[in-house]
Amino acid sequence: xxxxxxxxxxxxxxxxxxxxxxxxxxxxxxxxxxxxxxxxxxxxxxxxxxxxxxxxxxxxxxxxxxxxxxxxxxxxxxxxxxxxxxxxxxxxxxxxxxxxxxxxxxxxxxxxxxxxxxxxxxxxxxxxxxxxxxxxxxxxxxxxxxxxxxxxxxxxxxxxxxxxxxxxxxxxxxxxxxxxxxxxxxxxxxxxxxxxxxxxxxxxxxxxxxxxxxxxxxxxxxxxxxxxxxxxxxxxxxxxxxxxxxxxxxxxxxxxxxxxxxxxxxxxxxxxxxxxxxx
Numbered sequence: 608x609x610x611x612x613x614x615x616x617x618x619x620x621x622x623x624x625x626x627x628x629x630x631x632x633x634x635x636x637x638x639x640x641x642x643x644x645x646x647x648x649x650x651x652x653x654x655x656x657x658x659x660x661x662x663x664x665x666x667x668x669x670x671x672x673x674x675x676x677x678x679x680x681x682x683x684x685x686x687x688x689x690x691x692x693x694x695x696x697x698x699x700x701x702x703x704x705x706x707x708x709x710x711x712x713x714x715x716x717x718x719x720x721x722x723x724x725x726x727x728x729x730x731x732x733x734x735x736x737x738x739x740x741x742x743x744x745x746x747x748x749x750x751x752x753x754x755x756x757x758x759x760x761x762x763x764x765x766x767x768x769x770x771x772x773x774x775x776x777x778x779x780x781x782x783x784x785x786x787x788x789x790x791x792x793x794x795x796x797x798x799x800x801x802x803x804x805x806x807x808x809x810x811x812x813x814x815x816x817x818x819x820x821x822x823x824x825x826x827x828x829x830x831x832x833x834x835x836x837x838x839x840x841x842x843x844x845x846x847x848x849x850x851x852x853x854x855x856x857x858x859x860x861x862x863x864x865x866x867x868x869x870x871x872x873x874x875x876x877x878x879x880x881x882x883x884x885x886x
Contacts, residue, residue, distance in 0.1 A: 608772065608773065608775065608778065612685055612686050612772055613641075613647060613686075614647075614648075615686075615778060617688060617781070617782070617785070618688075618785060621647075621648055622685060622686060622688065623639065623647060623648070623650070623685045624648055624650060625688060626683070626685055626686075627651075629692070629873075630681075630683075631651075631874075632872050632874030632875065633681075633695060633696065633873065633874040634681065634874075636653065636675065636676045636677065637652045637653070638652060638653045638654075638655060638671050638674045638675055638680070639652045639653070639654050639655070640655055640656070640657065640667045640670050640671045641654065641655070641656050641657070642657055642660055643656050643657055643659075643660050644656070653674050655670050655671070655673070656670075657670055658670070659735075662735055662740065663740040664684075664718060664719055664740075664741075664742055665731055665734050665735060665739070665740050665745075666735060666740075668682055668723060668731060668742060669731040669732060669735060672723060672727070672728040673725075673728055678724060678725055678726070679699070679722055679724050679725065680723055681699055681721075681722050682718075682719060682720075682722070682723055683719055683720050684719040684720075684771065686771050686772040687719070687720060687768065687769075687770075687771065688770070689767040689768060689770050689781075689784065689785075690720060690768045691762055691763040691767065691768045692796050692873045693762040693763070693817045694710075694720075694763045694768050695720075696815065697754075697762050698710070698720075698721065698722050698754065699722055701722070701752050702724065704750070705722075705750045705751065705752040706723070706726065706727050706749035706750045707721060707723055707727065707745065707746060707749055707750070707752070708721060708722040708751075708754065709721040709722075709751060709752070709753060709754065710753075710754040710768075710769075711753055711754065711755055711756060711759075712759060712766050712769045713766070713769070716742075716743050716753075717769055718741075718742035719742075720769060721742075724749075727745060727749055730749065731745065767784075770784075795817070795818050795819070795820060795821075795822045795871055795872065795873050795875075796815065796816070796817045796818075796874070797815070797816055797818070797822075797827065797871050797872075797873070797874065797875040797876070797877055798814070798815050798816075798875075798876045799813060799814050799816060799827060799831055799876075799877045799879065800812065800813045800877070800878045800879070801813065801814075801831075801879050802878060802880040803880055803881050804881060805838060805842045805854070805880065808837040808838055808841060809835040809837060809838060810835075810837075814831075814834065816831075818830060818871075821870065822870070822871045823868050823870055824856060824858075824864050824867050824871060824877065825848040825849060825868060826848075827871055827877055828843050828847060828848060828849060828856075828867065828879075829843075829847035829848050831843060831879070842854055842879065848867055849867045853881060853882050854880065854881060854882055855879075855880055855881070855882040856877060856879055857877075857878040857880065858871075858875055858876070858877055859875055859876050860876070860878070
């Protein structure tokens with residue numbers, strides 16, 4: 608590229624800031640791994656640095672897993688500007704019984720858009736000690752779930768998630784794509800949690816929804832009512848766009864929503880509960 612990719616201007620901010628902003632609605636903890644002495648802007652993340660320079664992606668993954676607080680971590684590079692939120696959510700959902708969940712696109716593994724269990728860190732440390740700098744050397748040693756191209760296309764039809772910026776021409780193309788598509792083309796994936804009577808009527812506690820960009824609370828409620836007809840007229844209004852009297856909607860445990868026109872962001876947790884249970 609000729610200059611640090613992480614600092615390339617993108618969507619009004621350094622590229623690394625753009626990536627972090629896209630991931631924060633999905634994950635409570637975001638870790639950024641920088642090279643030794645690499646200057647990066649201030650961000651609300653856990654910042655760690657490689658102990659040794661030029662160890663490639665294996666080094667970055669290793670140091671990131673060491674700093675991660677959960678049992679699994681989604682790993683991506685600083686130039687994956689078009690990573691699909693629904694695809695990321697799908698990869699994470701597959702990690703329950705696996706050590707690695709990795710897509711295969713265009714005949715190649717994509718180890719920098721994958722999920723790793725933090726327990727594989729010692730194996731990556733051994734790879735670094737042996738000079739094995741390619742993440743794929745790990746995959747045969749652990750429980751690896753390969754997500755093939757057909758499965759990927761269910762969430763990212765043209766594989767835009769795997770577009771990287773490795774040259775000035777790639778950067779120009781990325782800016783063109785972003786100006787044409789923009790953030791408004793990214794579907795919104797959220798989790799709906801049903802509590803009390805709503806849970807009893809639906810027969811489930813929560814569900815994940817992937818809806819068009821610009822989705823509102825009203826559209827979420829309409830989709831919930833469509834999936835669980837037993838809620839119609841009893842929890843969600845017959846029209847499906849609002850809650851009946853006596854029920855409330857809370858987003859991320861932070862605030863109660865008063866308007867069905869409130870926009871929903873990717874990664875939001877929408878809770879539906881009896882109004883008196885909301886305090």
